[in-house]
Amino acid sequence: MDFKTVIEGLTTNKVDSKLIEQLEKEEELQKILFNLNNEEKEDLIRKITLFAKSDSKKDTKDKNDVYIPVLNKLDFVHCDFTGVGSEWDGPHYGLVWEVNPRFDAVTIIPATSKKRKNYANIIPVGKILGLPKGDTSLLVSDMTKVSRRRLEPVTFNHYTKGVIRTRLQNKWIPSIVEAVALTYGNETTLEEFITQRTIVSMPEDLEDLRSKRFKPVKARYDRENNIMEYRIWNQDNWHSLNMKNPNTQINKSVKIKLVKELLSEDLSVREEAERKYFELYH
Structure with missing residues (x-):
């Protein structure tokens, strides 16, 4: 079976004749295709076609050397x-x-x-x-x-x-900036700090944990006084959280699981976690 028949047999639409002619000259590609199953061949041809369409587009610029169409941030x-x-x-x-x-x-x-x-x-x-x-x-x-x-x-x-x-x-810009800082700037979220850096202590009030869960923060924990202080990574104002130790001895894994459940998207899981939280810390 010739190469043209193989390609056309793999696609639901007729492949461009010029593309086939060019691909027929690529011996290495032919070897790759013949070692793939039909689904893999179809996917590879799709990628080649999509790449060729993008790569063959002509750049359009105005007299000021600005690309057309103009793209703007948040488009x-x-x-x-x-x-x-x-x-x-x-x-x-x-x-x-x-x-x-x-x-x-x-x-x-x-x-x-x-x-x-x-x-x-x-x-x-x-x-x-x-x-x-x-x-x-x-x-x-x-x-x-x-x-x-x-x-x-x-x-x-x-x-x-x-x-x-x-x-x-535009209101979404701060959230994106924070996500970029966390992903590429190695910042720490409030949730991560409370989960990993305050041993088994938990905030006396859960409001900050809930409302600022994914905020990138600079934070410190005073174990002796059981106080956590933090500021949003790009702000100067510091905030304090009174922390509480559990009423009974637990290991850190119990606390980590509790934090995860307190922030669950499942209402029933959250309600049960809140019951456990008050039982352990109040």
């Missing part, structure tokens, strides 16, 4: 990734985080509408006009640089303004 874009292994692959939505109008590379935060567990570097931003139905989350941990050739601005038809860009509100 949502459609990205064509061609990843290997656990890298991002295929079409996905993303958020423009850093962009220079004269540079090709754009820093993108991938977005997803799939339900994700709460983590310090996953930011739920709710429903976004112009994106798929459901709540959107930003995956700061997967932030990456992408060529403009892989990107297309996302637009939607606004009921009064007409066709406009899909954008994230």
